[in-house]
Amino acid sequence: MAAEPVEAAASAAPAAPGTPGTPERPGTPGTVRPGGRTARVRAAVLRAAEDALVEHGFGGLDLADLAQRAEVGRTTVYRRWGSTTALVADLLTDMAEQSLPRSRSGSLAEDLRANARLVRRTLADPRQGALFRAVIVAANGDPGTAEALRHFYRRRVEEWAPCVTEAVERGELPPDTDPFEVIRAVSAPLYYRMLTTAEPLDEPAADRAAAAAEAAARAGAYRRQEP
Amino acid sequence: MAAEPVEAAASAAPAAPGTPGTPERPGTPGTVRPGGRTARVRAAVLRAAEDALVEHGFGGLDLADLAQRAEVGRTTVYRRWGSTTALVADLLTDMAEQSLPRSRSGSLAEDLRANARLVRRTLADPRQGALFRAVIVAANGDPGTAEALRHFYRRRVEEWAPCVTEAVERGELPPDTDPFEVIRAVSAPLYYRMLTTAEPLDEPAADRAAAAAEAAARAGAYRRQEP
DNA sequence: CCCCTAATGGGACTCCCGTTCCGTTAGGAT
């Protein structure tokens, strides 16, 4: 991954329970060093965190084990992130920066189906699916992580919204249709399956989700004002 | 660590209120005692678990604290349930037995909206919402708990399916519409909001979920066979 | 190239979760 600038851990900044004059906490006046080593450590830990989350889930996330995987000192992990939820929040801001290219076929039905299938494939994939599950679990246990997750999904939805906007411009959908709401409507049943009912996440399910969202959108269910 | 048969009634216990705990010692084929004290302990612990989950979420669930709340010995809690996930699984089987009465208005749109509003109100309620969140989090970290959650939702969906079936019989919906799928389609966007995007769970959102599910159903998006 | 210090890392220490041992209580069968 790219060595992006500064700490994204602003929202998940390590709490400083120690004495209030203690140096070496982020926020103290002086030069911040986002430099090579720090970035390298962050990248190594985040990648190790992904692996650990996939293997043992969020509940089984162990910062000590993590440090060993990343070949980094335990102290460093505890100091920089402080908690498992803060670490996952940082991982999420990192994930939010990697954007997936979306297809633009010019047909609403096709675009929605492509989106549904992409989401489906992601959630059904053993590695990606486990990661998303873990990340969502973490977000539901900590406000900061929840905010990071919210940001992640906003990014994803923004990428796909244009295909709805264009359909509105073509007159396929009611003029005051909320594009975000339509895109989210595609994902919702797939996430619902993964998180609660545990039913098979197969391709027909994805196509049904896309078709349902399209039908509902055409019927005006996602208009901003009620008729 | 070797896991002894401590595995309590959790993973597969279809327990009635006041149900026997599972016999524990491998070599004691003696009588099981579903009796008063055991049932009382279970009820007290499950109620305390609800409170604790609401207050601190699943991640903050502490069996020792739980025992104190329930005025029960720590050892008892560890012996009977063994883990926090197993305890939540037992709580879920208990919750599955309390059924909510549903309204039957004879109109598909109204029934779906009533369902959506009920779900919405439940998830938006500080107590119930926190409880559901915690329970879902627990289920996503343990297969046994996931099975219990699946069972819980099957019950709930079965209760509401008839209003779809009747709409099919009245000819309002395509004949091969899957009733379960329609009911789940109502819940999905609401759960999606709560678990991932954290957008407001207000009444318009509920009504939109109901309207979208209805429109999609009418359009044949939930038919068992593809056209 | 050199220095200053932010950042890392090792190791010891503490505290608490989960387990084990064993005595006590109470359900229910006779």
Add this chain to the structure above:
DNA sequence: ATCCTAACGGAACGGGAGTCCCATTAGGGG
């Protein structure tokens, strides 16, 4: 009513997660 034993509870133990202290390393400004 009495006995048997399933189930509960107190207390001590062990281990691992998280913290603290201080020496070491390396970024980057001069």
